[in-house]
Amino acid sequence: MTFYSSPLSLIRFMLGFALILVVSTDRCSAQSVEFKWEQTEEMLPGVRLISELATAPRSMKLHCVRIDLRTPGLGLDTTARTGEWNENKVETIRQTTRDFVRSSQSGDRKIRLAINADAFSPWPAPWNQPTPTNLQGLAICQGTVVSPANGTPSLLIDADNQASIQITTSGTPTAKIRTAVSGFGLCLSDGVAQPSGDDLHPRTGLGLSDDTRFLYFMIIDGRRKSSQGATTRELGELLRQAGADDAINMDGGGSSTLAWWNDVAPEDDKCQLINQPVGNGLRFETPAAEQLYQPSERANGNNLGIYYSLAP
Numbered sequence: 069m070t071f072y073s074s075p076l077s078l079i080r081f082m083l084g085f086a087l088i089l090v091v092s093t094d095r096c097s098a099q100s101v102e103f104k105w106e107q108t109e110e111m112l113p114g115v116r117l118i119s120e121l122a123t124a125p126r127s128m129k130l131h132c133v134r135i136d137l138r139t140p141g142l143g144l145d146t147t148a149r150t151g152e153w154n155e156n157k158v159e160t161i162r163q164t165t166r167d168f169v170r171s172s173q174s175g176d177r178k179i180r181l182a183i184n185a186d187a188f189s190p191w192p193a194p195w196n197q198p199t200p201t202n203l204q205g206l207a208i209c210q211g212t213v214v215s216p217a218n219g220t221p222s223l224l225i226d227a228d229n230q231a232s233i234q235i236t237t238s239g240t241p242t243a244k245i246r247t248a249v250s251g252f253g254l255c256l257s258d259g260v261a262q263p264s265g266d267d268l269h270p271r272t273g274l275g276l277s278d279d280t281r282f283l284y285f286m287i288i289d290g291r292r293k294s295s296q297g298a299t300t301r302e303l304g305e306l307l308r309q310a311g312a313d314d315a316i317n318m319d320g321g322g323s324s325t326l327a328w329w330n331d332v333a334p335e336d337d338k339c340q341l342i343n344q345p346v347g348n349g350l351r352f353e354t355p356a357a358e359q360l361y362q363p364s365e366r367a368n369g370n371n372l373g374i375y376y377s378l379a380p
Contacts, residue, residue: 103310105134111328112180113376114139117342118310121295126268129295131326131343132310133181133285137229141378144225144247145177146185147370148209150200158200159207159215162188162367164347165325166339167198169373173329179373181328183285184272185249186215187319188369195322195348201369205250206236213242214370215250221316222250223274223283223372231283233276233314249274249318249372255304256315262304268297270324270346273304274372275312284312285372287326287343291351293358295344322347322366341365 101120108116114136122128135142147168150161163171165182172179187204203215206222217236225231225247234240236250255262255273270290276283286307290297298306300317307315326342333340347366352358 101130101306101309103132103134105311112374114142115181115374119342126296127294128298129289129344130298130306131287131289132306133183133326134311135283135285135374136281137225137231137283138281141376142229143177143375143377144229144372145172145179145375146207146209146247146249146372147214149212149214152200153214155216157202159203160188160201160370161198162193162201162369163198163371164196164365164367165371166327166341166365167367168371169327169329169339170337172373172375177375177377179329179375181285182326182371182373183274183287183318184323184325184366184368185251185274185318185370185372187252187323195366196364198367203250203369206240206242206248207250207370208242208245208248211246217242217250220250220252221254222248223276223316224248231276231280233274233316247372249370251316251318253300253317254314255300255317256307256312259308259313261301261308264300264302264304266299268299269321271298271300271303271320272318272324273307273315274318275307275310275315277311278313282311284310284315285326286310286315287324289324289344289346291321291346291353292344292361293353293355296353319368322349322364323368325365325368325371 188201205220206217207214222236271288273286288298289295348364352361
């Protein structure tokens with residue numbers, strides 16, 4: 069039996085025990101997923117996909133893509149300015165992620181895989197209509213600034229596919245940046261998942277490995293009985309487990325979408341969903357509601373995708 073020499077000693081012990089308990093709980097609150105990348109086949113050159121159903125701390129379906137930025141011919145592209153572009157007022161036309169992929173097939177940069185990116189306003193708006201919108205952070209398409217920086221974290225990629233994640237402001241140099249998208253905040257910084265609230269939603273995350281070789285796209289489905297969503301801290305922890313050192317919490321909720329162009333699909337429309345979005349904003353969180361679920365795709369302010377200048 070341990071005896072304490074004073075009430076102060078007991079208080080110190082109890083505070084220390086409480087701290088250990090909080091840290092332990094924090095580390096265990098995101099389900100560990102085994103990201104065995106080398107045991108997966110490439111779905112595209114330099115691109116591997118892992119889809120898993122985590123069962124703790126709750127049921128949540130996640131999809132993570134690892135992209136090797138050193139892959140010859142691989143490039144990244146995002147939504148271009150609208151023809152009626154007006155900075156901070158009308159910057160892009162909203163488009164579903166699959167329509168972003170589909171519309172690229174007639175051009176030189178045929179998108180093969182894409183994810184939703186920046187938040188946008190105004191919202192609410194017709195969830196599936198191509199309306200004009202304003203992006204919430206730095207966006208650059210093929211070297212042209214689509215939306216100016218506003219102090220949020222951005223994924224920056226130059227013409228040599230050198231990538232970084234950093235907070236961007238009006239003073240951030242952009243002349244050498246070819247592609248940029250932005251999110252709400254960092255969910256992972258220097259390998260540490262960042263604190264967050266307890267609210268559960270579908271999530272979209274973009275992560276970057278410490279050596280900047282690998283870019284990660286992650287979607288966690290939510291608002292369904294079978295996949296209840298995640299906190300932003302859990303998103304960061306899962307991206308850390310996947311191999312990221314820094315990561316951004318992007319636009320989520322009904323916007324979270326991951327899709328690809330599948331050349332061998334038997335359907336005429338070869339653009340397929342990888343996740344199961346809830347773009348219409350409805351919830352399917354009871355067994356009865358889950359039976360009524362059908363994927364619905366939101367028109368997003370912009371999207372981010374990969375293409376190949378060399379035919380894959």
